[in-house]
């Protein structure tokens with residue numbers, strides 16, 4: 372299957388990408404975490420409030436490569452094992468960029484084993500976040516296309532920064548198809564009709580329009596994003612954990628069950644697509660022509 376990338380709609384993506392890592396920073400009150408060297412996330416847990424923060428910390432754009440996905444998974448595993456942790460805020464350490472989606476470098480001429488591991492890691496992170504026992508809020512402090520939008524959609528609530536930032540599942544603009552579980556997550560959030568338009572047209576929404584269609588829950592000045600998320604978290608934590616968690620399980624269960632049933636099939640399909648020579652030709656052309664192109668939002 373050939374990909375027809377549309378370079379007019381996307382800003383520059385280069386081949387060379389430093390893997391920038393950062394130390395996992397932990398709150399002093401969280402002594403039983405061991406600091407992992409070279410983690411691409413910064414994790415803090417406030418033992419007084421039970422609220423953790425995971426900051427994506429892979430400059431310049433937090434594109435999701437295998438390492439970042441693995442670090443998110445490790446952080447979540449640790450937090451979810453801590454009984455006292457009740458809520459998690461997902462954000463970025465780079466103001467202006469929440470997450471640029473999947474790292475194109477993981478999909479361009481990959482080794483098959485690595486590409487498979489990459490896709491499985493993405494699936495795992497989605498499954499963990501979407502089914503998390505924690506109350507989760509995305510503090511979207513910048514652009515959030517494609518996989519970045521997906522990450523935020525796994526959360527229970529989304530606060531986004533005002534400004535020229537855009538959010539959406541723009542895969543079709545790149546000649547790609549958002550997998551069924553991306554589509555389900557979107558549909559569960561904004562409803563079938565709007566999702567149908569958004570997914571087919573690869574819509575990237577401005578903050579205002581994202582708020583109008585229910586893709587985000589609040590739009591606030593950039594400097595208020597974290598504070599707003601923290602205040603909102605208090606509302607979620609006022610609800611008894613078990614009742615909130617069971618309700619979430621019931622609401623999201625069917626989507627998760629469908630995913631688990633089709634998880635292996637999804638890997639096989641995506642591998643066929645990624646390893647296809649026509650896909651790789653298109654991706655190569657796309658990467659070479661991406662420079663200085665602009666994403667546009669509706």
Ligand SMILES: CC/C=C\CCC/C=C/C(=O)SCCNC(=O)CCNC(=O)[C@H](O)C(C)(C)COP(=O)(O)OP(=O)(O)OC[C@H]1O[C@@H](n2cnc3c(N)ncnc32)[C@H](O)[C@@H]1OP(=O)(O)O
Pocket residue numbers: 381382383384385386387388431432434468470471472473474475476478514516517518519541542545547548549550641644645650666
């Ligand atoms: C074959 C697979 C099949 C199916 C998969 C389907 C699911 C796919 C999901 C995805 O998530 S695909 C990824 C989609 N992502 C995008 O379309 C976003 C692309 N990026 C941008 O639009 C912009 O970078 C931005 C996020 C709006 C930020 O703009 P800004 O001007 O602030 O930064 P700049 O464009 O200069 O980028 C800085 C630097 O980062 C590189 N970059 C950007 N995005 C990615 C990415 N997704 N993967 C890898 N690298 C990325 C960009 O090239 C620049 O690199 P340079 O400094 O070395 O030039």
